[in-house]
Amino acid sequence: MSRIHEALKKAELVLPLLQRTRSAIESRIRLLLLNQFKRLHFVCPICGYEGVFLDRNAETGKRRHAECPKCHALERHRLQWLVLHELQKEIALSQLRVLHMAPEPFFETRLRTSCRSYITADISGRGGRSKGRSHASLLPRRIF
Numbered sequence: 001m002s003r004i005h006e007a008l009k010k011a012e013l014v015l016p017l018l019q020r021t022r023s024a025i026e027s028r029i030r031l032l033l034l035n036q037f038k039r040l041h042f043v044c045p046i047c048g049y050e051g052v053f054l055d056r057n058a059e060t061g062k063r064r065h066a067e068c069p070k071c072h073a074l075e076r077h078r079l080q081w082l083v084l085h086e087l088q089k090e091i092a093l094s095q096l097r098v099l100h101m102a103p104e105p106f107f108e109t110r111l112r113t114s115c116r117s118y119i120t121a122d123i124s125g126r127g128g129r130s131k132g133r134s135h136a137s138l139l140p141r142r143i144f
Contacts, residue, residue, distance in 0.1 A: 040065060046081045046106050047071035071106045081107070 039052045042065060049070035056066035056074070066074055073081070097117040100108065112118045 044068040044071060044073060045078055045085065046073045046110075073104075073106055077104055077106070 041051050042053050043050050044053075047068060047070045049068050051069070053065040054067040054069050056063045063075070068078070093111070093114040094116060096115050098111060098115045098119070100111065100118065100120045102122050103111075103120045108118075108120060
């Protein structure tokens with residue numbers, strides 16, 4: 001009987017600790033969920049994703065809402081895409097020959113189908129692109 005009595009006393013001591021721990025965990029989960037719903041939602045002009053954008057940690061500090069989780073476009077990419085979209089109203093992309101240095105995959109895909117000719121070059125030579133810094137000099141003169 002004394003072992004049962006000792007176990008009950010220990011349980012009486014542990015139970016409040018477990019309840020406080022559970023309460024603390026539940027309140028943190030509620031806070032995380034609340035913050036998730038409070039986060040701003042955006043629309044990516046490149047891929048059309050609608051929702052929360054990801055934060056990025058950079059050497060210069062935390063950048064809030066920096067990355068689209070679908071196409072991985074950053075702020076500068078979305079701005080470039082908006083500028084390009086506005087330029088299309090004045091310039092027919094189908095008439096342009098484009099030399100794109102270090103192209104981002106989401107731009108490359110869209111521009112390749114929109115432009116008269118589309119050539120890419122990257123110092124790393126990834127993705128079948130021309131490799132090296134001076135490959136533009138290998139192209140015929142006055143092509144661009």
